Amino acid sequence: MSAGWIPACKTGDVGAEDVVRFDHGGRTFAIYRTADDKYYATDGLCTHEKVHLAHGFVMDTIIECAKHNGRFDFTTGEAKGAPACIHLKTYPVKVEAGQVFLQLD
């Protein structure tokens, strides 16, 4: 396996159109699965008030934060309007043999 790829979870750990939390090396991430079984990863905390995005709600490719309804496109990290004003950092993801990996910088 190439350097930097971290096993995050099994594909079945994330429901369709849902998100789970993944902690690694003192950092927290959010792993997303779309309705058509594509996987994405971002930083795990909302850029607005550091709430775990894994408690939020996935609609298509939007994650909505559970605390203040801040929205991000998790495929690009783009903040979609107040109170989310700062973009999310995204990470490359790959799936191999039922395992989701994300590549850290």
Added chain:
Amino acid sequence: MESQTPMPIPKRDYSLVGSETQRAYEKGLVSAPWYASPIARPRLKELMRRKDGPAIRHTLLWFALIIGSGTAAFLTWGTWGCVPALFVYGTLYGSTSDSRWHECGHRTAFKTVWMNDVVYYIASFMVLREATAWRWSHTRHHTDTIIVGRDPEIAVPRPPGLFAVCLKFFALPGGLRELAKIARHCFGRLNAVEKDYIPGSEHPRVFREARVYAAIYVATIACALATGSILPLMLVGLPSFYGAWLVVVFGLTQHAGLAEDVLDHRLNCRTVYMNPVFRYLYWNMNYHVEHHMFPLVPYHALPALHEELKADMPPAYRGLVETYREIIPALLRQAKDPAYCVKRPLPLAADAALQGGQA
């Protein structure tokens, strides 16, 4: 003979930039984790699912009622018939806009984002709240609900001024303060409190919106002067004052008399059962504990969320009468004893867990 001077009633500092703000930080109450009742994730996902249908139907009816009563007021102007028409129109304009402002501010009422935003801007103007400034105010209210020194939306600071509570029924003096804020924002000025909760990137938007509000008010006043009639102002602007009474009747039920500085919405919010007409007018904001605990759940799903959570909640109030039988004595007592608050009974299992966690 020595006369005894009555002890002054202690007052807390409700400013967001005062002594209580530092105290809230020191006590770990700022941006703190809040209690959430257990609910299975798949069920919560079902309840969070957005729909356009209910809000479109409810909003079309709302606009129809406003236009209908406004037309009736126009046609009966100068007769006694305009009084009930203006009462209905003003209440719809100045009070029911509050719940539309609220739900669309969370962007949960409609599935389609722009529909939330259109209704949010219209309702913000009607309820006399600057759209962007109040979006940030409400965001803080959800972060630090009824945390003194942090929450800008504490409706009844202690000790409550009972005359001040009565004035709220006519949006006084809050409405006049909002007009002063609009004037200040037109000139590009924010005060220290506003800068505390509105990020700098949003300031230009606040100033633009204030100028739009001011332009509408100036145009309405010009129309009134040109026609020699106060009717234009009775239809635009003044309903935010004479129609505000129902905001207060409904709104005080949310938090008045309950605990400050706690991290459990079951202790500082109320859920009140209401009849279908009130729930339509209030867009289910009467399920207020549930809304604060899970703000992603749209208003039309709050009754179902209540059913899921009620075993872990204090008992809901059986209507406005029961609620005000608690609120009015509580406020009267707080006027003399600001430390007093209504203590909501938690279910035994939940209470034991909470006590264990705090020990």
